[in-house]
Amino acid sequence: MRAWLLVVAGCSFQLRAGDADHDARALDAHPSDDAAVCPAGFAALAGAPAASQYRVLAGRFAFNAAVSACADLGPRVHLAQLDSRPELDALFAAVAAQTPDIGDTHIYRVVGTRQGTDWNDLDGSPLAFLPWGAGEPTNLAGEDCMSMRLEVGAPPQPAVTGADVCTTAHEIACECE
Numbered sequence: 769m770r771a772w773l774l775v776v777a778g779c780s781f782q783l784r785a786g787d788a789d790h791d792a793r794a795l796d797a798h799p800s801d802d803a804a805v806c807p808a809g810f811a812a813l814a815g816a817p818a819a820s821q822y823r824v825l826a827g828r829f830a831f832n833a834a835v836s837a838c839a840d841l842g843p844r845v846h847l848a849q850l851d852s853r854p855e856l857d858a859l860f861a862a863v864a865a866q867t868p869d870i871g872d873t874h875i876y877r878v879v880g881t882r883q884g885t886d887w888n889d890l891d892g893s894p895l896a897f898l899p900w901g902a903g904e905p906t907n908l909a910g911e912d913c914m915s916m917r918l919e920v921g922a923p924p925q926p927a928v929t930g931a932d933v934c935t936t937a938h939e940i941a942c943e944c945e
Contacts, residue, residue, distance in 0.1 A: 806944035807842045815858035821944045822848060822859060824866045828937035831913045835890065838942035848943040849889065850916070850929075851897050859941055860916055860927035867939050882912040882931075901928035910934075 810821035829837055838847045850856045882888070885907055887895045901919050905911070911931035915938055918925040932938075 806844065810845075810942075810944045813855075813858040813862055815854035817851065817855060817945075819945055820855075822862065822941050823944070824863050824939070824941050827939075829940050830937050831934035834938075834940040837940065841942055842944065845942050845944045846890065848941040850899075853897075853899065856897075856899060856916060856927050856929075860918075863939050863941050882907075887914065899926075899928050901930045904929065905931040907931060 806821045807823075810823045812818070812821050816822065823841070825837055835847050838845050848859055850859065882905075885905070887898065887905070889895055901917065902921070905914075908931065910933050913932045913934040914929050915932040915936075916927050916929050919928045
């Protein structure tokens with residue numbers, strides 16, 4: 769079992785009550801002008817695309833459950849998709865700041881299927897942004913999903929992605945575009 773050290777600096781997030789059923793934690797950030805089109809509880813993140821808003825859900829989910837949980841929030845909502853280093857760093861910091869147990873933080877990102885060594889988004893298109901960690905992707909049998917985590921090794925430890933088993937439950941963040 770790997771242990772991950774998380775150091776969050778320069779980011780400030782505050783827990784706020786989620787929906788009536790309290791199943792989610794919203795990010796305390798300034799919403800963009802598009803706030804009216806995303807469901808309640810979504811907020812913009814500094815460093816992420818201006819057209820996107822994010823919401824961290826409470827609990828841990830296996831990949832298929834994570835995809836469903838995000839889709840159930842609204843028609844423009846999906847499991848967070850990472851397109852750049854600033855977005856990866858902002859989202860990782862936001863989830864880690866709201867996750868009580870950050871000792872082994874992995875956060876699912878959008879990946880539909882792995883075919884051979886090709887990694888694809890849920891829509892089947894090839895992933896362009898692949899910030900693999902050292903030794904990744906392992907391409908081991910059953911590691912058909914991707915999660916983000918802190919790189920193993922001496923500081924600074926950047927957030928990276930790694931191949932993961934889809935049935936392992938992780939924290940998730942949903943994205944509204």
